[in-house]
Amino acid sequence: MNNTLLELKNISYKYENNLILNKVNLKINSGEKIALLGKSGSGKTTLISVLNGTIKPTQGEVKIFNKSFEELDRTQKRKITTIWQDLRLIEDLSAEQNVNCGLLAENNFYFAFKNLLNISSFKKAHKYMQLCRLHNSIYDKKIRKLSGGQKQRVAIARSLIQGSNILLADEPFNNLDPKLVKIIKNLLLENLDKNNTKKSPKTTLVALHRLDLLNEFDKVIGIRDGKIFFNIKSTNLNKLHLDKIY
Amino acid sequence: MNKLKLNYTSLSFLPFLVCIPLGYQLITNLHFGGFKLFQEFLISAFNPKVDNEIIITVINRLNETILIGFFSWLVSITFGAIFGILSSNIFYKIFNIPNFLYSIIRFFLTIIRSIHEVVWGILLMQIYGINFSIGIIAICIPYIAVNSKVFAEQLETIEYKSFESINQINAPKSSSLLTLIWNPIINTFKNFGLYRLECSIRSTVILGLFGIGGIGTSIFLSFQTLNFRELWTYLWSLAILIILSGLIFKKIKFNNINKTLSIFFIAVFFITILFSFSYFLYFMFNNNFKNFYSVSSLFKSSSDLGLFDFLKLILETIILSLLSTGIAISLPPLVIGNFNNNTSKIFIRIFAFLLRLIPTPVILLSLLTFNNPSLSLAALTLGLHNAGITSKLLFSNLDSQDKRNYIAMKSLGISKKTCWLLGLFSQQAKSYLAYCAYRSDIIIRETAIVGVIGSVGLGWQLQESLSSFAWQEVTIVLIAYSSIAIVGELINGKIKNSLT
Numbered sequence: 001m002n003n004t005l006l007e008l009k010n011i012s013y014k015y016e017n018n019l020i021l022n023k024v025n026l027k028i029n030s031g032e033k034i035a036l037l038g039k040s041g042s043g044k045t046t047l048i049s050v051l052n053g054t055i056k057p058t059q060g061e062v063k064i065f066n067k068s069f070e071e072l073d074r075t076q077k078r079k080i081t082t083i084w085q086d087l088r089l090i091e092d093l094s095a096e097q098n099v100n101c102g103l104l105a106e107n108n109f110y111f112a113f114k115n116l117l118n119i120s121s122f123k124k125a126h127k128y129m130q131l132c133r134l135h136n137s138i139y140d141k142k143i144r145k146l147s148g149g150q151k152q153r154v155a156i157a158r159s160l161i162q163g164s165n166i167l168l169a170d171e172p173f174n175n176l177d178p179k180l181v182k183i184i185k186n187l188l189l190e191n192l193d194k195n196n197t198k199k200s201p202k203t204t205l206v207a208l209h210r211l212d213l214l215n216e217f218d219k220v221i222g223i224r225d226g227k228i229f230f231n232i233k234s235t236n237l238n239k240l241h242l243d244k245i246y
Numbered sequence: 247m248n249k250l251k252l253n254y255t256s257l258s259f260l261p262f263l264v265c266i267p268l269g270y271q272l273i274t275n276l277h278f279g280g281f282k283l284f285q286e287f288l289i290s291a292f293n294p295k296v297d298n299e300i301i302i303t304v305i306n307r308l309n310e311t312i313l314i315g316f317f318s319w320l321v322s323i324t325f326g327a328i329f330g331i332l333s334s335n336i337f338y339k340i341f342n343i344p345n346f347l348y349s350i351i352r353f354f355l356t357i358i359r360s361i362h363e364v365v366w367g368i369l370l371m372q373i374y375g376i377n378f379s380i381g382i383i384a385i386c387i388p389y390i391a392v393n394s395k396v397f398a399e400q401l402e403t404i405e406y407k408s409f410e411s412i413n414q415i416n417a418p419k420s421s422s423l424l425t426l427i428w429n430p431i432i433n434t435f436k437n438f439g440l441y442r443l444e445c446s447i448r449s450t451v452i453l454g455l456f457g458i459g460g461i462g463t464s465i466f467l468s469f470q471t472l473n474f475r476e477l478w479t480y481l482w483s484l485a486i487l488i489i490l491s492g493l494i495f496k497k498i499k500f501n502n503i504n505k506t507l508s509i510f511f512i513a514v515f516f517i518t519i520l521f522s523f524s525y526f527l528y529f530m531f532n533n534n535f536k537n538f539y540s541v542s543s544l545f546k547s548s549s550d551l552g553l554f555d556f557l558k559l560i561l562e563t564i565i566l567s568l569l570s571t572g573i574a575i576s577l578p579p580l581v582i583g584n585f586n587n588n589t590s591k592i593f594i595r596i597f598a599f600l601l602r603l604i605p606t607p608v609i610l611l612s613l614l615t616f617n618n619p620s621l622s623l624a625a626l627t628l629g630l631h632n633a634g635i636t637s638k639l640l641f642s643n644l645d646s647q648d649k650r651n652y653i654a655m656k657s658l659g660i661s662k663k664t665c666w667l668l669g670l671f672s673q674q675a676k677s678y679l680a681y682c683a684y685r686s687d688i689i690i691r692e693t694a695i696v697g698v699i700g701s702v703g704l705g706w707q708l709q710e711s712l713s714s715f716a717w718q719e720v721t722i723v724l725i726a727y728s729s730i731a732i733v734g735e736l737i738n739g740k741i742k743n744s745l746t
Contacts, residue, residue, distance in 0.1 A: 054410050077416040088411030092429035101425060104417030112421035116428045117508050162415065 003030040004066070005166060005203055006051055011060035013046055013226075020046045021057065022226040028203060030165075033189055035214050035234065036207040038223035038245055044207040045085055047223065048168045051205070052082045078105045081164035083172045085207075087155040089143045094118075095154045096139045099125035102161035128157040133183055148175035156184060169206045173213075181210070189216055211242070254675035254745075255667065258579050264572030264625075271622035280615030283472065287612050290474035294482055303464065304483045311460035312487075314381045315447035321382065322389035322446070323439055324518040327431055329355060329390060330397020331423075336404055340413070340423045352398075359391035360731030361724065362691040364698070365708060367453045369720070372712045379529060381458035385449050389442070396438055400430040440495040447491070451484060452695060455607050462605065469611055477608075485603050560726050563703035566625050566693045567734065571686040573629025575679070578637035579671055582644070586666045595641065601634030606692065607699045614700075624693075624700035632689055639681055643674050680745035683738040690734040694727065704730075 006028040013021040021043050028034060038044050049055035050062060053069040062069055065076055081102075089098045093116075100115045100122060114120035122139070129139060132153040138146060143154065152175045159167065169188060173181045188204060206217070214220055220237050222230040222245040229244045252260070331337050333351045338344075367384035374380055404426055412422045454462015461480055468477040581594055601609070610627040617623050652669030656662070697705020704727045711719035 052414055054414060074416050080414075082411075082414055084407070084411060086407060088405075088407045090408055090412075090425065090429070092433070093425075101412065101417075102415060104412070104421045104425065105415050107417075107421070109418055109420045109424065112417070112424045116424065117505055119505055 005030050007063040009061040011057045014058045020226050033217045034205045034219045035217040036221050042223045043226040048170050079165040081159045081162045083159045083169040085170035091144045094140045096122045096125045099157045102158040128161045132157045167204045255672045258675050261572035262576035264569045268622045275618040284615040287474045290478045294478040295475040307461040307464045311450050315450040318382045318385035319443045319446040322386045325390045326393020327397050329394035334398040334401035340419050355391040360728040362694045363388050363449050365694045400434045559704050559707050567690045569625035570628035570689050574632035574636050575682045577633040578640045598634040598637040606631045610699050619701045621702045624696040624702045628696050683741040687735050687738050690731050
């Protein structure tokens with residue numbers, strides 16, 4: 001059975017005459033946990049942006065659930081969630097309002113309206129914020145008043161609350177202390193359902209620099225100058241592979 | 247010899263050179279025929295008329311002014327927000343609407359904004375006659391466009407990345423739009439809303455001078471009958487209203503808008519939209535459009551306005567704007583810097599307040615008592631009125647500025663004026679010039695007011711053409727007036743961008 005969720009065929013992306021992605025081919029199967037390694041500026045963020053449809057490649061084909069991005073309906077698009085490297089939270093909204101934004105897709109306009117007026121239910125948002133070890137004293141604080149680590153976890157909570165099948169995370173462990181890294185890593189890789197119990201496998205692609213976390217992933221992809229240098233099982237990764245990309 | 251280098255500080259004083267031609271023309275136009283009247287005008291300021299009758303009139307007129315001002319503000323801020331959304335990039339990005347619509351709406355709003363509310367007022371009065379609602383409509387038309395520009399500018403500050411992240415959640419488009427625009431809209435209302443109410447009240451007073459009603463009409467009538475004591479009663483009561491409203495607005499803080507208040511504001515927002523539409527329909531079906539039909543003769547009528555005369559009027563309007571802007575920029579730092587002690591500062595503040603308070607037509611009429619009508623006199627009037635506004639800004643910026651440089655220079659025994667210039671003003675000069683660039687946009691539009699009274703420029707021609715129902719001339723004048731304002735706005739926008 002073909003269980004490929006995401007597929008990139010010969011993808012290239014050019015920006016201001018710089019080739020950011022160069023003929024990338026990649027298949028991501030359902031339930032896979034993939035680590036994406038590479039130096040800063042190697043094309044990791046662009047690759048994630050191509051996968052979530054925010055960047056259209058200059059050349060090549062992107063298939064999600066065997067369809068092009070334009071062919072996906074809203075329900076299918078909702079199955080992909082992203083944790084951005086620069087978080088992209090709404091600064092003027094409170095932490096809980098930002099997390100609730102993750103529920104906008106499954107609710108109507110009235111919910112968005114209530115969320116802005118602070119009269120919607122924050123029960124679900126609070127649950128995910130607790131999972132991300134956010135203290136309840138910051139729930140109603142504006143994003144601009146939070147520390148880097150707190151903002152990072154709000155962005156993670158917003159992403160997790162969407163309950164999507166595919167999680168794309170761009171350096172989600174930035175600004176986190178070692179204890180929190182462990183907790184967040186478990187949250188991202190051990191997918192939880194509403195009752196905090198394990199759910200069917202979730203597909204995860206995480207761009208990161210933390211080599212100590214690699215054994216938690218099924219596969220490791222190495223990228224350099226917009227080209228994929230290796231796509232191997234994490235157990236097969238050795239120093240030679242890393243030398244190629246760093 | 248070293249090359250002359252101009253910095254922001256010297257650029258703030260340089261426009262004072264406009265006073266050379268201006269002063270020359272004013273001196274040659276001097277007459278003493280109405281000197282006694284001017285003296286009487288000044289003395290009456292300290293002896294306003296106070297009796298039961300006039301107090302009742304003042305209260306009634308102020309009520310009218312507040313009502314017109316408030317309703318104009320409510321409608322213009324509500325529709326300003328709506329058009330602000332419609333003329334912002336974010337709306338078109340979310341709904342995937344072609345961008346040319348955005349350009350069309352922006353262009354349309356720029357044209358509307360370029361014509362001063364007084365011009366709209368005179369135009370509408372000529373078509374529909376004088377009534378209460380004309381005042382509201384005349385203020386609303388340009389104010390909606392001005393407010394929409396401010397709202398749109400705030401919405402443009404939404405980061406593209408925030409848009410991408412909300413868009414990526416794949417929520418209904420209306421939910422995404424609301425989530426992204428909510429805070430910029432609320433913040434604009436918090437920071438800008440009450441200031442616009444003050445502007446609205448001031449505009450009502452100016453329109454009153456042209457017969458719309460309210461305290462402005464009483465001011466004009468008492469000036470016309472040379473009843474200066476009564477005039478000053480109205481002016482002082484207007485001063486009290488402005489000071490009181492300023493104090494109240496300072497107290498009102500929207501930092502903690504609770505849920506009930508939010509729901510109340512939203513209810514007011516929708517009621518205003520509903521009311522405006524129903525009133526518009528009522529207005530359309532219950533008005534005599536006889537005069538309006540004469541507008542249709544626009545394409546048939548021929549204009550008596552010669553090309554040379556027309557170009558002369560355009561040139562006059564441009565020169566009037568430049569001279570007034572020169573005075574508005576250079577006068578405040580020159581006066582504040584030269585009279586830099588506490589007692590003088592109090593007098594300058596009072597004088598600046600009076601210049602802001604007294605409507606430009608009244609300043610112009612009082613100056614006409616000892617000077618013949620001329621372009622210079624109109625420029626002086628407009629320049630002085632706007633200098634009152636720029637000096638308020640300069641004072642408040644200087645007050646809040648770090649004074650360590652000033653103190654350090656003073657301790658070196660440097661003269662007070664030099665310390666002020668280099669230790670205080672030099673740090674403000676750049677932002678002061680940027681504000682003046684914005685102010686000169688308004689000056690261009692205000693040329694219409696002094697033009698009507700002072701017999702100069704396109705403002706005067708507009709009044710003349712309207713009086714004779716020469717609609718083709720009216721259209722030509724409006725197009726020329728609007729074009730000058732739009733070009734001015736573009737140039738000032740470039741200057742402002744280079745300064746900020």
